[in-house]
Amino acid sequence: MKPSDLRRAVAAAVSTAAELGLSADDAAVLHDSNRIAVRLLPCDVLARVAHVEHRAGAEFEVEVARRLAETDAPVAGLAPRVEPGVHVRDGFAITLWQYCEPLPSQDIAPAEYARSLARLHEGMRRIDVPAPHFTDRVAQARRLVDAPALTPDLGEADRRLLGGTLADLSRAIADSGAEMQLLHGEPHPGNLLETGGGPLFIDLETCCRGPVEFDIAHAPEEVGGHYPGADPDLLRQCRILTLAIATSWRWDPDDQLPNGRRLAAQWLDQIRAMLDQGGDPHR
16 A cells, blocks of 8 residues: 555544454554454454445455354454454445464465365365455456556567466366356465464455366465366466466556566566467467
């Protein structure tokens, strides 16, 4: 967030907590991007704060978390001392969560990562939540790539590479015959905390429907070999597709990921290499 918005967002989180009877004399920003994560003390609650136009995404995340609390899924839960919901204050949408203290080492063994992801998927198969299809995520990325006015700094050759990759692999994965289910959407290492109670997934607003390989593709490469029943060919396609989606978002002028353009250039080279290894034509 912009510095001026950041200060207001933290203040909105503190005021919301106080209004709900939670003590919040101190606030520490743990993550700052399109939305922020703030640890509130001494109540030890995590507030996630986004601009109010993202309220629908926050409501969706709360509903998924509420449903998953009824399963054995390894996810960080909502704050137990307040009613689940989205609180709107000063132009921000605020949700409150349990704060989970991460262990000093964030290195999670591939086998443990795979077991946690499989448990998450099992829990997600047990709940009924309307969610977008993974192809909707692809369509969002394609809208950026296909419109030079929206991504003016993206070169023409790179635009063709990303557009062709998104279109072809999305179609191939959708037509693969793989079972589609509710997924986390972005279960990369940044969204998995190693805690005293075991690994816990966070940030559920990206949930979508698709094959489990779409989720596994976000994890370190070694994890795929430990996930039971994962299709290696489908997983390879999903790895390239998810990388193309993330690369497309980095070219949005409003993208706030630190070093986003440098990462975009690196990921374009990586996509070319992966396609070349598979004999794909988009180079």
